[in-house]
């Protein structure tokens with residue numbers, strides 16, 4: 001990507017965010033999904049930022065894409081989550097693990113907004129340990145029939161296609177290896193519903209779906225049969241980086257809001273920003289911003305190096321570790337930054353009418369999805385201690 005292309009992309013992202021903001025704010029206070037996000041993202045050509053131009057994308061490298069997601073994250077974790085679901089964990093696995101025909105069939109349509117993407121790993125009984133999933137597939141002629149339920153899926157009830165993970169029906173022991181599929185969501189064998197009872201992110205779609213002998217063409221097997229876990233783990237690196245980048249944006253917005261409010265709100269005869277305990281909050285938010293941004297840039301650089309040479313296991317391990325560190329750190333930092341910003345806003349902070357309160361509600365999920373805090377801590381520690389010390393296999 002040339003510097004001019006990068007500047008154009010980031011300018012388009014900014015224009016998108018400015019146009020989206022008033023609509024997003026209204027949708028949020030009314031607790032309804034923002035139906036215009038896709039149309040505006042399409043208008044500004046943002047539905048496939050890291051994909052190459054020949055597949056309809058903008059050719060963004062990992063660092064530029066992370067900066068774009070940070071800018072989007074300022075508008076809220078909900079809108080950023082839409083992009084993560086569609087691009088970072090929806091389009092990305094096809095780009096990374098798909099064959100030429102799969103890329104041609106899905107990615108240009110996804111880039112044009114004609115096919116929204118999602119990633120379906122989690123199930124009601126399989127979250128932190130995806131190996132416990134119970135979705136199954138069996139062959140029938142030149143197609144597969146899929147059965148199972150996927151739960152808590154971003155874009156899950158608006159997607160035209162979902163990356164789905166399932167085991168061969170009846171397989172046990174060494175034969176029980178999951179595979180990944182690109183699953184079209186049409187037909188009455190694919191039933192879905194919204195999950196609107198959330199603590200935040202009201203403007204974004206979270207859904208669940210059930211597949212009942214749902215037919216999937218044989219050519220939609222993603223990667224080799226039995227290699228689904230590798231597809232899932234490779235995709236989570238992309239997803240985690242997108243979460244971390246979004247958290248940088250949340251912190252930036254909390255800082256901007258906290259500064260403006262501290263300079264204009266007066267109590268005890270002076271702007272509250274002159275009270276030293278308020279300054280302590282501002283200093284802490286700024287440290288969160290600077291540290292998270294640095295960790296995300298480092299992680300994005302490592303991911304780009306791995307994407308450039310996907311067969312190099314040491315590059316992949318470095319990216320995996322640095323992205324996990326960035327996600328764990330930035331999610332915690334964003335949560336604390338939003339909490340401090342709410343404190344600075346006093347009673348107004350405890351309201352969805354103000355940005356900082358909305359950030360606090362929304363950003364909490366970043367410590368849960370794409371690897372909980374606990375799972376990422378275990379991952380980081382065992383990567384230092386060695387495989388023999390893994391807390392779980």
Ligand SMILES: Cc1cc2nc3c(=O)[nH]c(=O)nc-3n(C[C@H](O)[C@H](O)[C@H](O)COP(=O)(O)OP(=O)(O)OC[C@H]3O[C@@H](n4cnc5c(N)ncnc54)[C@H](O)[C@@H]3O)c2cc1C
Nearest residue numbers: 119120121122127128152153154368369370372374375392
């Ligand atoms: C809004 C939202 C959007 C989401 N989007 C998607 C999506 O697009 N695609 C998708 O596939 N999933 C998605 N998820 C699911 C998300 O990834 C899971 O919720 C997450 O992985 C945790 O799984 P769980 O909820 O089943 O919790 P559990 O796995 O049941 O964990 C419960 C608690 O136990 C802890 N725990 C579990 N195992 C261990 C261990 N070995 N050691 C220490 N602690 C442990 C966890 O850290 C957690 O604190 C989404 C979730 C939400 C809330």
